[in-house]
Structures are given as C-alpha cells and as structure tokens.
Amino acid sequence: MVRVDxxxxxxxxxxxxxxxxxxxxxGSVLIEAGDT
Structure with missing residues (x-):
C-alpha cells in the first residue's frame, strides 16, 4: 500500500x-510534521 503522498x-x-x-x-519550539 502506498499513501497519497x-x-x-x-x-x-x-x-x-x-x-x-x-x-x-x-524554550518555545515550533514542530512541523509533513504538510499539516
């Protein structure tokens, strides 16, 4: 199975x-995961 991305x-x-x-x-951070 391959996902759309x-x-x-x-x-x-x-x-x-x-x-x-x-x-x-x-201590602030921004966490980005994929295209969300």
Whole structure:
C-alpha cells in the first residue's frame, strides 16, 4: 500500500523542529510534521 503522498506504511512524515520560535517565550519550539 502506498499513501497519497508517496510514503510507505512504515514511513513517517518529515519532521522539522524550530527552536526559539517565539521571541518572549523561553524554550518555545515550533514542530512541523509533513504538510499539516
């Protein structure tokens, strides 16, 4: 089975983590998973 985005059933979406995302919130992060 291949998914619409081309991933195999055992593949995860690409994950991107951006540290210090918000200027005034110490320890803030933005986590993006795939196209969501």
């Amino acid at each position: 081309g991933r195999k059933p055992d593949e995860l979406r690409k994950v991107k983590i951006t540290r210090n995302f918000t200027k005034y919130a110490e």
